[in-house]
Amino acid sequence: MARVIVAGSVVMDVVARAARHPRPGETVVGDSLAYYPGGKGANQAIAAARLGVPTRLIGMRGDDDFGERLARYLREADVDTDTLLCSPEQPTGTSLIVLDADAENTIVMLPGANAGLRPSHLNNVDFGSDDLLLVQLEIPLDTVEELLHRGRAAGARTILNAAPFHPGCKSLLPITDYLIVNELELAALAGKEKIELPPTTQHLRRLLKQCRAFPAQTLVVTLGAEGLYCLGPGGEWRISGHKVRAVDTVGAGDCFVGAFAVALAEGRSCEEALRFANAAAASSVEQPGAAPSMPGRASLSRWLAERKISMLLRQ
Numbered sequence: 293m294a295r296v297i298v299a300g301s302v303v304m305d306v307v308a309r310a311a312r313h314p315r316p317g318e319t320v321v322g323d324s325l326a327y328y329p330g331g332k333g334a335n336q337a338i339a340a341a342r343l344g345v346p347t348r349l350i351g352m353r354g355d356d357d358f359g360e361r362l363a364r365y366l367r368e369a370d371v372d373t374d375t376l377l378c379s380p381e382q383p384t385g386t387s388l389i390v391l392d393a394d395a396e397n398t399i400v401m402l403p404g405a406n407a408g409l410r411p412s413h414l415n416n417v418d419f420g421s422d423d424l425l426l427v428q429l430e431i432p433l434d435t436v437e438e439l440l441h442r443g444r445a446a447g448a449r450t451i452l453n454a455a456p457f458h459p460g461c462k463s464l465l466p467i468t469d470y471l472i473v474n475e476l477e478l479a480a481l482a483g484k485e486k487i488e489l490p491p492t493t494q495h496l497r498r499l500l501k502q503c504r505a506f507p508a509q510t511l512v513v514t515l516g517a518e519g520l521y522c523l524g525p526g527g528e529w530r531i532s533g534h535k536v537r538a539v540d541t542v543g544a545g546d547c548f549v550g551a552f553a554v555a556l557a558e559g560r561s562c563e564e565a566l567r568f569a570n571a572a573a574a575s576s577v578e579q580p581g582a583a584p585s586m587p588g589r590a591s592l593s594r595w596l597a598e599r600k601i602s603m604l605l606r607q
């Protein structure tokens with residue numbers, strides 16, 4: 293069976309809820325503080341594993357309490373952590389997150405041990421031609437590049453979630469089969485200041501064509517509550533967002549990416565994979581926390597059934 297192999301960050305999220313985000317120089321009094329497992333790599337791996345596809349995580353944590361808690365959480369979610377390394381020098385990555393009353397977030401991510409994952413650590417990593425390799429940009433760029441080259445050489449399909457945006461990621465596009473970005477990352481990639489929401493399909497098509505590295509590449513831009521747009525070799529799709537009771541938007545993009553990879557691993561078409569991922573991500577914002585909000589197969593089935601959305605789900 294196809295595997296999902298995620299290479300990326302492992303982070304403890306420290307989440308403060310407040311009525312609104314502070315302005316520069318301002319102090320606001322918050323409502324609550326919580327610690328949740330997170331990090332784009334870990335979130336995507338947990339999303340994939342909970343949805344039932346064999347999943348491995350390549351990453352680096354610190355030799356500390358956060359690191360141990362995160363490693364345990366990943367194992368309990370059925371993620372293969374044999375390639376989750378432990379840094380003796382750097383602490384586990386931490387993200388400082390503020391969530392406002394509309395469940396919108398801002399994040400400052402401190403890489404810690406994630407920055408120590410170097411290409412030289414990848415000697416024991418191997419890929420099969422059925423595998424889907426999933427990478428983001430919270431680990432060093434040269435490590436991501438090495439992984440994409442290796443994955444492609446083995447015939448695996450490669451997915452780059454260019455988040456958070458790094459100008460150097462442009463050099464990764466020729467070795468990326470599927471590029472997934474949000475509207476801020478797309479704007480940065482296309483050299484624009486911002487994209488007005490909701491954007492026209494024509495505008496998105498123009499920007500994605502500008503970023504496309506080769507004709508067979510698939511490019512997806514997620515638009516939060518507005519859904520998504522995808523330009524691929526087999527067509528283009530503009531898919532609306534689902535109506536949700538948003539509690540916490542942290543990790544919704546990661547849920548989309550992990551679920552998209554699962555659907556491709558199961559042999560679904562690009563359009564089916566987009567619809568599946570769009571639903572999974574929408575369901576995740578109704579739960580608190582990043583990794584804890586990733587739905588399992590059964591809970592996603594219930595969520596879809598409640599909304600009378602018919603979608604074939606392998607049990």
Ligand code: RIB
Binds near residue numbers: 303331335386387430
């Ligand atoms: O994408 C959300 C994730 O980004 C959070 O879990 C946080 O840790 C940051 O890395």
